[in-house]
Amino acid sequence: MAKIKGALIGCGFFAVNQMHGWQDIANVEIVAICDRDPERLRIVGDQFGVARRYQSAEATFADGGFDFVDIATTVGSHRALVELAASHKVPAICQKPFAPTLEDAKAMVVAADGAGIPLMIHENFRWQTPILAVKAVLDRGTIGTPFWGRISFRSGFDVFxxxxxxxxxxxxxxxxxxIHSLDIARFLFGDAHRMTARTARINPDIAGEDVATMLLGHDNGITSIVDVSYASKLPEEPFPQTFVEIDGSTGTLRLGKDYKLTVHGPEGTTESLVAPKLLPWASRPWHNIQESVALIQKHWVERLAARQEPDTSGRDNLQTFALVEAAYLSARRGETVSLVDLL
Ligand code: NAD
Ligand code: 89Y
Structure with missing residues (x-):
């Protein structure tokens, strides 16, 4: 069977995981890589044995010969690169965050639609094994109809x-x-139409906020809290685990530390471990995220082959990105923001 050929643009810190993920899919081959930094190009090219190497995205597309492009650069270049892919009619994956602004993100969806190409945002956290396990419990109906939830990520890990x-x-x-936690909230509870947020900067050595508490009103009446922190010095560092609490009409669910899932329903209480696999190329504590990279890339290939929209398409991810914009707006104004005004 002919291999699906891909090109990777951006060979930095995270792209190495994406390259491993592609290597694990038998019918995919990354035939070209691009980075404007020659050293990153050399490191990734040598590690994964990719001969075609480019320092410019324009030159990569001009030579072509691939069926999709995986954009793994930081946010500032996402719009230009997706528009470039669209102009060459090459299906594109773009890393999160979608774009610098919601207006850019909307323009990227329009460009992809206009070119008739699929666009997937690499929004991988909903593909984490523990999060998929939570979704399966909700789908089974064990806890009835959810009415309240909390998605919590609190850490003191040095990501810098x-x-x-x-x-x-x-x-x-x-x-x-x-952005990942907000997407998990959408994945589990559906789209949201109201956002109230508060933010703080605790670490004096960084420019942005490192703590945020967000209250979401979902379209189906569920209320959720999404709270995130990189300023929390805990006795045991949980990075990069997301904790989930859900209360439903007939029971409750708790995803806690070390991937322990407790489900309480009319039939009693069950406890299970829903830990991610440690893939051969992965390393703790990142293995949870790394496995989700492999899974979302597999999803992309399946949907590309079936000519179906991926779950985290550009269109879908506008809803997640709008929550990001709404959170910043709400925190700045000190008021609740309606999503209808943004989308
Ligand atoms: P990085 O800075 O380490 O790597 C980005 C690379 O892209 C750099 O080597 C840079 O030279 C190259 N680059 C930038 N613009 C380019 C252009 N126009 N043409 C060619 N090369 C270009 O960044 P990173 O930490 O690898 O993050 C990349 C993206 O991945 C970010 O958007 C980040 O948010 C995202 N990320 C996602 C996850 C996840 O779990 N989904 C985790 C970490 C990072
Ligand atoms: O960039 C972030 C991401 O997407 O997942 C974790 C991370 O690497 C640091 O917050």
Whole structure:
């Protein structure tokens, strides 16, 4: 069977995981890589044995010969690169955060639609094994109809050594990490139409906020709290685990530390471990995120082959990104923001 050929643009810190994920899919081959930094190009090219190497995205597309592009650069270049892919009619994956602004993100969806190409945002946290396990419990109906939930990510992990740009942006935790938690809230509870948020900066050495507490009103009446922090010094560091609490009409669910899932329903209480796999190329504590990269990339290939929209398409992710924008707006104005005004 002919292989699906891909190109990777951006060979930085996180792209290495994406390259491993592609290597694990038998019918995919990354045939070209691009990074404007020659050193990153050399490191990733040598590690994964990719001969075609480019320092410019324009040159990569001009030579072509691939069926999709995986954009793994930081947010500032996302719109230009997705528009470039659209102009060459090449299906595109774009890393989160979608874009610098909601207007850019909307323009990227229009560009992809206009070119007739699929666009998927690499929103991988909903693909984490523990989060999928929570969703399966909800789908089974064990706890009845959910009416309240909490998605919580609180850590003191040093993310700045691997990703120094995170310390410099005016926006930090909501745009970088909270975006995943907000997407998990949508995945579990459906779209939301109201957002109230408060933020704080505790670490004096960074430019953006490192704490955020968000209250969401979902369309189906569920209320959720999404709280994120990189300023929480806990006795045991849980990075990068997301904790989930859900109360439903007939029971409750708790996803706690070390991937312990407790489900209480009319039939009693069950406890199970829903830990991610430690893939051969993965390393703790990142293995939870790394496995979700492999899973979302597999999903992309399946949907590409079936000509179906991926779950976290650009269109879908506008809803998640609008929550990010709404959170910043709400925190700045000190008032509740209606999502209808943004979308
Ligand atoms: P990085 O700075 O380490 O890597 C980005 C690379 O892209 C750099 O090597 C840079 O030279 C290159 N680059 C930038 N613009 C380019 C352009 N126009 N053409 C060619 N090369 C270009 O950043 P990172 O930490 O790897 O993050 C990349 C993206 O991945 C970010 O958007 C980040 O939010 C995201 N990320 C996602 C997850 C996740 O779980 N989904 C985790 C970490 C990071
Ligand atoms: O960039 C972030 C992400 O997407 O997942 C964790 C992270 O690497 C640091 O917050």
């Amino acid at each position: 050594s691997g990703q120094p740009y995170l310390a410099k942006g005016k926006r930090f935790i909501i745009e970088d990490l909270g």
